[in-house]
Amino acid sequence: MPRHVAGIDLGGTKIQGVVLDHSAELLGRAVAGTPAEGGPLAVAERVAAVAVAAARSAGATAEEIAAVGIGSAGQVDVAAGVVVQAANLPGFDRPVPLAELVAGALGLDPGAVALDNDVNVATLAEHRLGAGRGFDDLLAVFVGTGVGGAVVLDGQLRRGPRGVAGEIGHIVVVDGGDPCPCGRRGCTEAYAGRAPMEWAVQAALAGGRPTELVAIQRRLGRSRLTTEVLVEGLAAGDALAGELVDRAARALGAAIASAANLLDVQAVLIGGGLADALGDAFARRVEAAAAPHLLADEPPLQVRQTELGDLAGAVGAALLVHEASSLSEALDPASSALPPKPRVPGAPAHPGLSLRDP
Numbered sequence: 001m002p003r004h005v006a007g008i009d010l011g012g013t014k015i016q017g018v019v020l021d022h023s024a025e026l027l028g029r030a031v032a033g034t035p036a037e038g039g040p041l042a043v044a045e046r047v048a049a050v051a052v053a054a055a056r057s058a059g060a061t062a063e064e065i066a067a068v069g070i071g072s073a074g075q076v077d078v079a080a081g082v083v084v085q086a087a088n089l090p091g092f093d094r095p096v097p098l099a100e101l102v103a104g105a106l107g108l109d110p111g112a113v114a115l116d117n118d119v120n121v122a123t124l125a126e127h128r129l130g131a132g133r134g135f136d137d138l139l140a141v142f143v144g145t146g147v148g149g150a151v152v153l154d155g156q157l158r159r160g161p162r163g164v165a166g167e168i169g170h171i172v173v174v175d176g177g178d179p180c181p182c183g184r185r186g187c188t189e190a191y192a193g194r195a196p197m198e199w200a201v202q203a204a205l206a207g208g209r210p211t212e213l214v215a216i217q218r219r220l221g222r223s224r225l226t227t228e229v230l231v232e233g234l235a236a237g238d239a240l241a242g243e244l245v246d247r248a249a250r251a252l253g254a255a256i257a258s259a260a261n262l263l264d265v266q267a268v269l270i271g272g273g274l275a276d277a278l279g280d281a282f283a284r285r286v287e288a289a290a291a292p293h294l295l296a297d298e299p300p301l302q303v304r305q306t307e308l309g310d311l312a313g314a315v316g317a318a319l320l321v322h323e324a325s326s327l328s329e330a331l332d333p334a335s336s337a338l339p340p341k342p343r344v345p346g347a348p349a350h351p352g353l354s355l356r357d358p
């Protein structure tokens with residue numbers, strides 16, 4: 001009887017998979033590189049292979065996978081199961097019916113594969129099993145190469161008719177400000193995203209300003225200003241590194257406060273590569289930067305670090321299946337029940353995500 005649910009986080013460099021049981025306990029996991037060649041079909045086949053490998057690591061077979069949830073990089077049409085476009089995935093510069101392709105590769109009914117974007121599914125995981133447990137209304141912000149975000153309102157992920165709800169990275173914090181990778185100006189990401197930070201380093205160098213960041217980058221053998229380079233720069237007391245992180249925290253604080261004033265969420269979760277590397281100190285800086293912009297502070301806005309880290313995307317993708325009633329019906333009835341959602345903020349009834357030894 002097929003009863004396992006696989007969750008896949010599809011990114012530009014790697015594909016991460018998990019298998020969850022009926023109570024959303026993590027049973028197995030697997031990871032593989034994203035194929036650089038072969039286009040969408042090769043990607044779909046690799047996704048299917050990772051789902052099977054995750055099932056095997058849980059002592060199950062491919063046939064025991066009842067449904068698959070996928071969180072993909074890029075822009076996603078959730079209802080159609082289509083990745084509209086994803087700059088980081090090979091051959092995804094045009095719409096790809098990924099749900100159908102993966103279903104085909106696994107011999108599943110196309111309806112047994114759910115698709116959403118990677119930020120939405122990571123937020124779903126944090127809301128159900130991570131730092132967002134117990135909050136009905138929250139905003140999640142992921143700070144890494146770009147700045148992604150998602151909102152949960154009344155306990156449900158809010159996607160919006162254009163699928164851009166929660167895109168806090170493109171809230172304008174400076175009208176006519178710095179260029180953003182999206183092609184507009186003054187967005188949060190123009191100050192808190194990695195590419196704009198890299199542009200700022202280049203501008204500083206061109207202006208003759210000294211910085212250790214380039215030497216650190218060379219020593220670490222990196223071709224870009226990675227999180228690691230920035231963190232080392234901070235530790236070495238590099239003034240520019242400090243300024244970049246300060247600018248990022250202020251932009252995020254302004255954007256988060258604006259969003260909180262608009263939506264009156266209970267909590268804000270901060271995660272992503274840069275935020276994880278800088279830890280709680282960064283969340284506290286963002287919180288401090290948001291404070292002066294908040295209209296109301298009673299009860300205080302809860303600003304927390306995300307808890308599930310790198311696994312949030314794959315786990316959240318598996319939870320998509322539980323969320324979609326049409327899919328959970330395909331499961332064993334007892335399998336579709338998620339742990340009861342605690343109603344009292346700050347008092348999690350479910351112990352959160354645990355990893356049983358595979």
Ligand SMILES: [Zn+2]
Pocket residue numbers: 169170180181182183184185187188189190
């Ligand atoms: Zn932008």
